[in-house]
Amino acid sequence: MRDPRCRNSESTIVRSLKGNDRPEHLFALQQAAELYEFYQTKIADCDQRILDQLKHFDNHDEPPGSMEDALTRMSGADLTSIDGIDTNTALKVLAEIGTDMSRWKSSKHFASWLGLSPGTKISGGKVLSSATKPVANKAAAALRMAAFTLFNSKSALGAPKAITATAHKLARLIYAMLSHGTAHVDAGQECYEQRYRLRVIQNLKRKAQELGFELVAIQKEATVL
Numbered sequence: 001m002r003d004p005r006c007r008n009s010e011s012t013i014v015r016s017l018k019g020n021d022r023p024e025h026l027f028a029l030q031q032a033a034e035l036y037e038f039y040q041t042k043i044a045d046c047d048q049r050i051l052d053q054l055k056h057f058d059n060h061d062e063p064p065g066s067m068e069d070a071l072t073r074m075s076g077a078d079l080t081s082i083d084g085i086d087t088n089t090a091l092k093v094l095a096e097i098g099t100d101m102s103r104w105k106s107s108k109h110f111a112s113w114l115g116l117s118p119g120t121k122i123s124g125g126k127v128l129s130s131a132t133k134p135v136a137n138k139a140a141a142a143l144r145m146a147a148f149t150l151f152n153s154k155s156a157l158g159a160p161k162a163i164t165a166t167a168h169k170l171a172r173l174i175y176a177m178l179s180h181g182t183a184h185v186d187a188g189q190e191c192y193e194q195r196y197r198l199r200v201i202q203n204l205k206r207k208a209q210e211l212g213f214e215l216v217a218i219q220k221e222a223t224v225l
Contacts, residue, residue, distance in 0.1 A: 047067060050067065050091070051064070051066075051067050051070055054067065054070035054071065054074060055070065057070075057073075057074040058070060058073050058074065060073060067087055067091065068080055068087050068090075071087065071090050071091060071094060074094070074099065075094055075099045075178055076099070076178070076181055077177040077178055077181060079093070079094075079174060079177060079178075082170060082173050082174070082177075083150060084146040084147060084149050084150045084166075084170060085146055085170065085174075086146075089142050089143070089145070089146045092138060092139065092142040093139045093142055093143065093174060095138075096137070096138045096139035096142075097139050099178060101175060101178045101179035102179075104175070106175075107171070107172040107175040107176065110171060110172070110175045111168050111171045111172060111175075113137075114135065114137055114139060114140040114143070114167075114171055115135025115137055115140050116140055116143070116164055116167050116168040116171050117168065140167065140171075143167040143170045143171055143174075144163050144164065144167045146167070146170055147163045147164075147166035147167040147169075147170060148163055150166060201215075
């Protein structure tokens with residue numbers, strides 16, 4: 001079982017595997033393990049209580065098998081299909097905003113209510129600040145935490161360059177799913193990068209035209225081997 005790259009002898013490895021724990025260390029470890037098991041049982045009790053409450057919103061004859069099923073039945077959409085949104089995040093968001101999305105005219109209004117839209121402090125035609133307004137919103141906090149988990153994601157959302165901007169994307173996806181009943185389909189990171197490149201090129205062309213220039217792509221010459 002020893003790795004061939006290991007330079008230590010087998011006897012050295014055997015000696016290193018023998019514990020040198022003091023009695024007080026073992027006692028502290030036992031206490032920590034017992035507390036962990038105790039808290040796990042309490043968390044399971046809380047999850048079961050939440051599931052029992054969610055059953056009141058379910059009109060199906062067969063009870064939901066899990067909290068994810070209960071949330072999907074209640075909202076009519078599987079929010080966990082969005083990358084970064086797990087069951088706990090979906091529960092927090094739905095508990096905060098409910099399922100009636102008619103209170104917001106559009107996804108932009110919804111994102112603004114969450115405090116995820118950039119501010120527009122303008123004076124004399126100049127933008128002084130585009131920072132988001134401070135809002136104590138639990139749903140927004142949950143979406144920001146979900147956006148943070150996408151740093152190593154390969155989804156179509158891409159790795160977030162800004163947490164709030166990615167949380168804004170998640171909010172718009174949730175609004176579309178809850179208000180229109182549409183399903184989220186992850187097209188992959190390559191699709192996202194292509195759309196992002198296209199938007200950048202279009203913005204550059206527009207700025208060049210405003211300044212009286214024309215943006216021309218550079219044709220790379222084929223190398224002859």
